[in-house]
Amino acid sequence: MTTEWNAREYHRVSDPQFSWGQAVLERLELRGDERVIDLGCGTGRLTKELAARLPTGKLMGLDASAQMLNEARIHLADCVPRVRFVRASLPPIPFSEWADVVFSTATFHWVRDHAALFANVLRALRPGGVLHAQCGGERNLEIARAPAREVMSLARFAKWFSNWQPIWEFAGADETARRLEAAGFVDIAATLEPAPIVFEDEGAYRAFVSTVVFRLHLGALPEELRGPFLDEIVTRVSALPQGFTLDYRRLNIHARRP
Secondary structure (H helix, E strand, C coil): CCCCCCHHHHHHHCHHHHHHHHHHHHCCCCCCCCEEEEECCCCCHHHHHHHHCCCCCEEEEEECCHHHHHHHHHHCCCCCCCEEEEECCCCCCCCCCCEEEEEEECCHHHCCCHHHHHHHHHHHEEEEEEEEEEEEECCCCHHHHHHHHHHHCCCCCHHHHCCCCCCCCCECHHHHHHHHHHHCCEEEEEEEEECCEECCCHHHHHHHHHHCCCHHHHHCCCHHHHHHHHHHHHHHHHCCCCCCEECCEEEEEEEECC
16 A cells, blocks of 8 residues: 555645544643644644644654655644654554654554554553544445445456455444553543535545545556546446435544553
8 A cells, every 4th residue: 555645635635634633632631731643644734733732742743655744844834832753654653652642533544453553552652641533433435435346346447456455444433442452551432423524516526535535546547547437436426315425434532551
């Protein structure tokens, strides 16, 4: 799986992720002097909101994508406190007992090994530190991805997906709670909530799914087939009763290191 994104386009279309993240941040209690790691900071839209709550704290932004980090450095150039950035691909986290809070939104579902992820988050936290996160959860985008599966099987595209493997982990609340407990966390809360997105027109839908939902599908194809592949998906989606809707489901996670 490529770790790179079209960061500039993601920054433009990521209002849904930003809105979800703001709600997650509102539920996080901070004094203002904590050390915080933002796992999967992306282009830094939410990282900037997080920094505003840490006037005397320290903030690290971690992401696997060089393009995302480059965009974040530009977006947060005048941020106070200064955000420092680390390029790393989860589940490894290059910190040990450094953070009071590990914060993350819209990232953990791109990590297949949640057991290793949570073990590494625990190691990155100081005793008493908290994990506060949200990601895609169980049955996330089931309806939205069905047309793509049909298109992938068409003769024109099938050979490019002959070795296609699931590249995400949409976990349930109960299994997430068990994984957190096995990693050593206490005071665990894991819940699922629906968060559908309805796009006003085909253009907005295309811009979003080509950058986010079907980014890797399109990346598996030669450039001349990417437009036709998306055309086939749009034809199917436009015929559905719900139209240009993405059936997102969010997994909320909160836990503490003893």
